[in-house]
Amino acid sequence: MGKTVLTVDDDPDVRLFNVTVIEEHGYTPLEATNGEEGLSLIKQEKPDLVILDVLMPRESGIRLYRNLKTDKKLKDIPVILLSGIAQKSFLRSQKALTQFGGAAVPEPEVYLEKPVEAEELAAAIKKMIG
Amino acid sequence: MDKILLVDDEPDILRVLSISLKADGYNVTTAQNGEDALVLYRKESPRIVLTDIKMPGMNGIEVLREIKKIDDETEVIIITGHGDIESAIEALQYGASDFINKPVRDEALSIALKRAKTKIAINQKLKEYTLDLEQKVADATRKVRRQANFQSKLIRSSNDGIVATDENLQVVIYNPSAEYIFGYARKDVINKMLASDIYPAELADLFREEMNGPNGAKEIPWKETRIISRNGDSIPVGFAGSILSEKGRKMGSVAFFQDLREIKRLEQELLKNERLAAIGQTVAGLAHGIKNILHGLKGGSYLVDLGINKDDTDKLLRGWDMIKRNISRTSELVLDLLSYSKEREPEFEDCFPNDIAKDVCDLLAERAKESDVEIIQEVDASIQEVSMDPRTLHEVLLNLMGNAIDACLFDEDISKHWQVALRTQREADNIIRFEVADNGAGMDAEIKRKLFTSFFSTKGHRGTGLGLMVTRKLIEEHNGTIDVNSELGQGTTFIVRLPFQARSQS
Numbered sequence: 135m136g137k138t139v140l141t142v143d144d145d146p147d148v149r150l151f152n153v154t155v156i157e158e159h160g161y162t163p164l165e166a167t168n169g170e171e172g173l174s175l176i177k178q179e180k181p182d183l184v185i186l187d188v189l190m191p192r193e194s195g196i197r198l199y200r201n202l203k204t205d206k207k208l209k210d211i212p213v214i215l216l217s218g219i220a221q222k223s224f225l226r227s228q229k230a231l232t233q234f235g236g237a238a239v240p241e242p243e244v245y246l247e248k249p250v251e252a253e254e255l256a257a258a259i260k261k262m263i264g
Numbered sequence: 265m266d267k268i269l270l271v272d273d274e275p276d277i278l279r280v281l282s283i284s285l286k287a288d289g290y291n292v293t294t295a296q297n298g299e300d301a302l303v304l305y306r307k308e309s310p311r312i313v314l315t316d317i318k319m320p321g322m323n324g325i326e327v328l329r330e331i332k333k334i335d336d337e338t339e340v341i342i343i344t345g346h347g348d349i350e351s352a353i354e355a356l357q358y359g360a361s362d363f364i365n366k367p368v369r370d371e372a373l374s375i376a377l378k379r380a381k382t383k384i385a386i387n388q389k390l391k392e393y394t395l396d397l398e399q400k401v402a403d404a405t406r407k408v409r410r411q412a413n414f415q416s417k418l419i420r421s422s423n424d425g426i427v428a429t430d431e432n433l434q435v436v437i438y439n440p441s442a443e444y445i446f447g448y449a450r451k452d453v454i455n456k457m458l459a460s461d462i463y464p465a466e467l468a469d470l471f472r473e474e475m476n477g478p479n480g481a482k483e484i485p486w487k488e489t490r491i492i493s494r495n496g497d498s499i500p501v502g503f504a505g506s507i508l509s510e511k512g513r514k515m516g517s518v519a520f521f522q523d524l525r526e527i528k529r530l531e532q533e534l535l536k537n538e539r540l541a542a543i544g545q546t547v548a549g550l551a552h553g554i555k556n557i558l559h560g561l562k563g564g565s566y567l568v569d570l571g572i573n574k575d576d577t578d579k580l581l582r583g584w585d586m587i588k589r590n591i592s593r594t595s596e597l598v599l600d601l602l603s604y605s606k607e608r609e610p611e612f613e614d615c616f617p618n619d620i621a622k623d624v625c626d627l628l629a630e631r632a633k634e635s636d637v638e639i640i641q642e643v644d645a646s647i648q649e650v651s652m653d654p655r656t657l658h659e660v661l662l663n664l665m666g667n668a669i670d671a672c673l674f675d676e677d678i679s680k681h682w683q684v685a686l687r688t689q690r691e692a693d694n695i696i697r698f699e700v701a702d703n704g705a706g707m708d709a710e711i712k713r714k715l716f717t718s719f720f721s722t723k724g725h726r727g728t729g730l731g732l733m734v735t736r737k738l739i740e741e742h743n744g745t746i747d748v749n750s751e752l753g754q755g756t757t758f759i760v761r762l763p764f765q766a767r768s769q770s
Contacts, residue, residue: 145556145560147559147560147563147564147586147589147590148559148560148563150563150567150582150586151559151560151562151563151564151566151567151586154563154566154567154570154579155566158570170676189552218552218553218555218556218559219552247555248555248556248558248559249555249558249559249561249562250559250562251562252562252563252566
């Protein structure tokens with residue numbers, strides 16, 4: 135059975151694109167439309183990889199990422215962050231959040247800026263989980 | 265003790281008189297002729313001289329004249345022969361203080377001496393008074409000069425341009441700051457130009473009117489205006505002035521000019537910086553929006569390629585849909601940007617605001633139904649046909665109502681019966697209050713703070729982040745206001761107040 139990859143994005147276009155790329159390369163896709171749904175799916179299905187949009191309504195993407203990386207059982211699941219904001223801005227915002235008393239979170243395994251090529255995404259998935 | 269010089273060619277008289285004068289307490293020196301008298305006079309400087317008029321050699325008149333030449337204040341009493349009125353008159357003409365007739369009687373002598381002494385005392389007093397007066401005048405002059413100097417330094421060193429005129433508006437004071445503002449040299453202005461020659465027409469008229477108006481001082485309050493300097497520059501200044509008057513009579517005018525060039529320059533710079541910051545923000549937000557769209561287009565192309573290569577119609581169609589969706593997102597973004605960047609004057613037209621509200625609700629009915637949101641309309645029936653910009657109202661209400669439905673859509677509490685209400689209410693004589701209230705997701709303080717700034721969208725892929733910016737811009741162009749109350753999880757209420765005018769035709 136193929137490895138599972140969860141894509142969490144509020145944009146149906148992005149989900150469709152991600153799911154297609156995941157399927158085309160022989161993985162099993164899972165989808166969630168927001169952070170809350172994503173977290174419960176992760177707990178339930180234990181996917182091998184999560185592709186996450188950081189910029190979703192109510193900051194649920196960032197919350198999901200921080201919840202994931204501070205959870206002992208889940209923190210080893212690799213994450214590809216896929217976002218419209220530059221990596222630098224994202225890292226800076228995380229540093230600021232940590233300074234405001236949040237737990238320190240590690241940088242994501244892979245950070246991709248939108249728009250991303252299908253090959254690029256596929257290569258990143260392959261690099262993470264083979 | 266008073267010194268007296270006694271001059272007579274007759275030694276007997278000298279002896280008798282000097283005994284009598286010494287008895288009266290005088291310090292007496294005697295001389296038997298005019299020449300000796302003058303030598304003694306120089307040596308002793310007596311204040312009173314008593315001289316016989318008829319003497320061999322230098323006579324009494326000559327002695328008198330010589331002494332008066334030396335010291336005008338010496339009292340010279342002439343002793344004349346009986347009936348020699350002519351000599352007595354001559355002596356008086358030359359400044360003798362008195363004359364007594366021979367034979368000299370004690371009473372006459374003592375009266376003459378007493379008078380002489382009184383005169384000396386009065387002279388002395390007068391001299392003291394004069395001296396004192398001169399001293400006082402000198403002191404006062406010094407003080408006045410110091411004050412005038414201080415004031416002129418004060419005027420010179422003032423940062424404000426100060427221009428003072430006489431009652432004919434002739435410039436009499438014109439300090440270096442005024443020189444700097446007006447550009448005319450001090451020497452060309454003072455006593456040569458009229459204030460109306462250098463003031464802008466508006467101020468010149470004002471001063472002329474005030475000068476010709478009713479008597480009494482008058483303050484011209486601070487205001488901003490522009491000066492045209494000598495070389496034609498238009499210089500922004502703060503201006504305040506006064507008509508000066510003394511005892512109710514106008515005596516001139518004074519005007520203060522504060523150079524606002526630097527302040528205006530800083531204001532401009534600040535505005536520019538703010539605009540640059542806004543552009544930076546806009547570009548950053550725009551880049552984000554465009555990246556999302558590009559991502560959608562790329563994803564679509566990927567699906568289309570896949571569909572073609574694998575002959576998979578389903579993928580092909582889904583890819584094509586994706587491309588079409590992202591094309592329409594592009595046009596939405598561009599339209600929003602256009603309407604935001606365009607300066608627009610509201611166009612007032614007769615319209616029924618309640619009807620516009622109803623149109624908006626009808627337009628959104630389907631979208632609301634899809635999202636399980638009930639739309640409630642509560643309109644104030646007293647609002648009839650008025651004149652306002654119907655397009656502004658339509659776009660504002662459409663945007664806020666659309667947001668309100670979205671706010672319900674994003675609400676996580678699915679146990680709620682979601683409602684969006686649109687209420688109209690006539691508030692003041694010329695204001696209508698529009699209220700758009702939802703019981704959806706609500707906002708926290710952070711989101712409320714960012715609400716009207718560009719490209720802040722909580723809607724993820726759905727929003728361009730421009731909607732509320734455009735809404736606020738439209739409302740402000742219509743001289744209206746927008747306020748928001750929101751509580752996280754409870755809902756949000758936007759209150760828009762728009763002024764209207766009475767409808768144009770009755």
